[in-house]
Amino acid sequence: MSDSDDGTTTTEVATARVREAILRGEIAPGERLHQVSLAQQLGISRTPLRAALLALTHSGLVSYESNRGYRVREFSPTQIRDSVLVRAELEALACKLAATRISAEDLSELQSLVALGDRLLQGGTLRPESHAPYRDMNVRIHQLIQQAAHSPWIMDFVARLQNVPLSSDRIVLWEHWDIIHRSHDDHHRIVAALAAGDGERAASIMREHIIFAQEYLLRELNRTPDAYARRADDKDQQEDKT
Amino acid sequence: MSDSDDGTTTTEVATARVREAILRGEIAPGERLHQVSLAQQLGISRTPLRAALLALTHSGLVSYESNRGYRVREFSPTQIRDSVLVRAELEALACKLAATRISAEDLSELQSLVALGDRLLQGGTLRPESHAPYRDMNVRIHQLIQQAAHSPWIMDFVARLQNVPLSSDRIVLWEHWDIIHRSHDDHHRIVAALAAGDGERAASIMREHIIFAQEYLLRELNRTPDAYARRADDKDQQEDKT
DNA sequence: AGCAACTAAAATGGATACATTAATGAAAAG
DNA sequence: CTTTTCATTAATGTATCCATTTTAGTTGCT
Structure with a gap:
């Protein structure tokens, strides 16, 4: 597991970190969220990252298409x-x-x-x-x-x-x-x-x-x-x- | 993958099937959703099932607690x-x-x-x-x-x-x-x-x-x-x- | 006999390896 | 020179394996 473990699960910290990155604008709207690179960047495996992306999808920050991955959602x-x-x-x-x-x-x-x-x-x-x-x-x-x-x-x-x-x-x-x-x-x-x-x-x-x-x-x-x-x-x- | 593949991903069919089972009342509100038995029952592995349960959680049919699994959500x-x-x-x-x-x-x-x-x-x-x-x-x-x-x-x-x-x-x-x-x-x-x-x-x-x-x-x-x-x-x- | 602590079993969370699908680029034909 | 097709590559989806946490059962002590 990651070094900074504050009691919660890896999925939850990953969700929080990706969420913050999006809200801070570090990832632009419409941009692809590569699972492998993001996981490496966070120092975790793809499994909890995918759970985090799914969570963010349902909280409305991220959009998803089958076999085509996740993107930062954009709004008109x-x-x-x-x-x-x-x-x-x-x-x-x-x-x-x-x-x-x-x-x-x-x-x-x-x-x-x-x-x-x-x-x-x-x-x-x-x-x-x-x-x-x-x-x-x-x-x-x-x-x-x-x-x-x-x-x-x-x-x-x-x-x-x-x-x-x-x-x-x-x-x-x-x-x-x-x-x-x-x-x-x-x-x-x-x-x-x-x-x-x-x-x-x-x-x-x-x-x-x-x-x-x-x-x-x-x-x-x-x-x-x-x-x-x-x-x-x-x-x-x-x-x-x- | 499962035998009945209609173009969609395993996660999606699992989501639909569990969702129907809940809406039909085949699983009672408050009941635990065992990952292993459910996966066996559906003939799939735990990975897509977990994604399905997460999806159902965010659509409000299922509740979740860290390390304590998923339950059919109950309403007062x-x-x-x-x-x-x-x-x-x-x-x-x-x-x-x-x-x-x-x-x-x-x-x-x-x-x-x-x-x-x-x-x-x-x-x-x-x-x-x-x-x-x-x-x-x-x-x-x-x-x-x-x-x-x-x-x-x-x-x-x-x-x-x-x-x-x-x-x-x-x-x-x-x-x-x-x-x-x-x-x-x-x-x-x-x-x-x-x-x-x-x-x-x-x-x-x-x-x-x-x-x-x-x-x-x-x-x-x-x-x-x-x-x-x-x-x-x-x-x-x-x-x-x- | 009742309660507490420890141990074992089972279930969940995460990592890795494999399969499948989409995207990219090169090569060949029009 | 453009377009289409095929092959290669890369990314997503799934399965299996390992780690960690929870829970239940049992044993020992009060």
Whole structure:
């Protein structure tokens, strides 16, 4: 087995490593994923690598054709926009379900997360060292609501949609702090609606919250295409257990 | 390789066969899927079988734990109900998207499918030999709308949700022909709304169309639990290429 | 007699060797 | 000179073998 064994199976570490390589853009979309060279590169045999590629196929990062191997999946601009619509609908449904099912613990954690966001945004802007905590808070809020919905499919499907480039809610344009403020105000309202048991209202806010963020991001990238490069800086710590 | 080679790979036929066995209920939910015995039973080696089990895991029929093997996934009644809510939301979104994107060909196929349903329902009831054509028509309408939405995720996610027992739109209570009539009237209205470009209206009807069907099915199964047995009679010809 | 620890058997995870299919390039014919 | 066909090469798909982990059974101790 590989030297760096952290308790998990070789297949799982291979999945994580190839996944990161793809998300970081080290392998271009459409590019072939040679089994032999990749296995050598990772220092493992083809067996666990094939399992990893299969896993990535089903999490939507890789495409496959019989006897013709695996490729990094590529997405059209339309597909990218559509993926956000689907995610918005799913997270809105999560709000509806969570409103009647959320536990007191989860609700209070949501409220403290919102309060944490307030502290990070104190002074009107975000200091660079607050970027990572803010992004983590954002991710955690969304995850927690999905978890409170107690629907395995919502979490699973949303996780797959997060793999679509430019669709992840982990991409934040840090310099646009007015937008960030508005976005965090949405968080306030969503959590308040959930606390009040008003799932429909939480869902409405969530839907707009997600769709606008994507729309704004794409608009800005059209204006200043170089902003995309910043995305690669953000380290990836999201797991993918399908 | 196995004797019955129809052009596809061993992994693919193994996936299909295990999938059918699970959907037919030949392997009970929660039951272990022994790799050695299953491979022997199928007359193949463990390698393609493991690939098949991994595929089924990611299509949601099988669960997996490291070093502890695969099991037939089991679903709680709540999960079953929730899965239909998710599907309803996804198919409603498909309507919204399809309304502006559907091609003339797809639209006319939808209209002829609705007309076919009218012919099958002539006389107020369904003859037994019309059951299969009616179910296929129903499935095709839903598939066609998803296809017209041009969103790979919607089709993919809905396909996974169809694997949840009692959630498939291929289950029809044939003796309740009044319900079938109402359901087909929904088809009329959905297609008409799509033709008129009114995606919101099509979405509303679709959502109710799906949620009610499930609600009614579960209610009837509570009254006469033996009706569930009929499900197994319906042959399965839906493919799962993820 | 009950519980714990150790041992053996069986099942899963991974590596290697073999078979089959697709891709590439060269050679021959039009 | 282009095109088609055939042969070679390389990559994927499958089978078998080995390693590691889990689990069940048994034995010994309290």
